[in-house]
Amino acid sequence: MILHLYLVRHGQTVFNRYNRLQGWSNSPLTEQGFADANKAGAKLADIAFDAAYCSDTTRAEVTARRILEINEQAGNKRPQLISNMHFREQCYGYFEGQDMAQAWWAAGAPHGAGTYNAIVERFGLAATRDFLHEADPFHDAESDRQYWDRVEAGFALIASNPNVHDGSNVLQISHGNTLLSLMHRFASEGYDLSERPSNGSVTRLDFDTEKPIEQAIRVVSYNQ
Structure with a gap:
C-alpha cells in the first residue's frame, strides 16, 4: 500500500521569528504564519485527502485547520484531523525557547x-x-534514538488508519527540524539541504506501508 504524504511545515511562529529553539514548547503564529498557512492551503486546494495528521501543538493544529478549511472550500471532503504527540518536533529539553x-x-x-x-x-x-x-x-x-523511535511510531499510526488505502493522499503538518531530519535519512542525492524548509512549504513523500522503515520512504519533492 503506497500512501502519498504531503508534509507541510507549520506557519511562522513568534519563536521562529526570534530564532529560538521550539520543539515541544509552543508559541503562536505571527501574521506571516497565517499567510504561510493560507499559501500552503492554496497549493493543496486540489488534493483530495483521506487522512490528516498534526502534532498536538497549537502552531501545527492552527495551520492544519486552515489548510483543511481551504481544501473543503475547493470542494473536497474534509477528513478528521488527528492530533498526536508522535508528530511533534524534536524535544530540546532544557534548551527549549x-x-x-x-x-x-x-x-x-x-x-x-x-x-x-x-x-x-x-x-x-x-x-x-x-x-x-x-x-x-x-x-x-531527546537523543537520536529516542527521537526516531517516536517519529517511526507516527508512521505506524498513519499506516494503521482504516480510512487510507493504496494511493491515498495524506496531509501531515510537520516541523522544520523533523523535515530536515527526514531528508537527511531518506533522500537520495541531489537535494540542497543547506537551508531549512520554509514555513508553509510542502514536502512530498511516498510511503510504502508494507516495507521496513528504511525502505518505506521515497522523497518526491522537498521544500516546495
Whole structure:
C-alpha cells in the first residue's frame, strides 16, 4: 500500500521569528504564519485527502485547520484531523525557547563544533541530538534514538488508519527540524539541504506501508 504524504511545515511562529529553539514548547503564529498557512492551503486546494495528521501543538493544529478549511472550500471532503504527540518536533529539553546559536554552542563546543552546521558537517545529524541530550543538565532533550523511535511510531499510526488505502493522499503538518531530519535519512542525492524548509512549504513523500522503515520512504519533492 503506497500512501502519498504531503508534509507541510507549520506557519511562522513568534519563536521562529526570534530564532529560538521550539520543539515541544509552543508559541503562536505571527501574521506571516497565517499567510504561510493560507499559501500552503492554496497549493493543496486540489488534493483530495483521506487522512490528516498534526502534532498536538497549537502552531501545527492552527495551520492544519486552515489548510483543511481551504481544501473543503475547493470542494473536497474534509477528513478528521488527528492530533498526536508522535508528530511533534524534536524535544530540546532544557534548551527549549533559547536562542539557537547559544543552544548549539552549548551542545557542540565541548566537541570542537560550535554551530549546528559544524556539528552536522563533522559528526552527522544524529550528533546534534545526542550532543544536546548530553549538554542538557536534565537530559530531557531527546537523543537520536529516542527521537526516531517516536517519529517511526507516527508512521505506524498513519499506516494503521482504516480510512487510507493504496494511493491515498495524506496531509501531515510537520516541523522544520523533523523535515530536515527526514531528508537527511531518506533522500537520495541531489537535494540542497543547506537551508531549512520554509514555513508553509510542502514536502512530498511516498510511503510504502508494507516495507521496513528504511525502505518505506521515497522523497518526491522537498521544500516546495
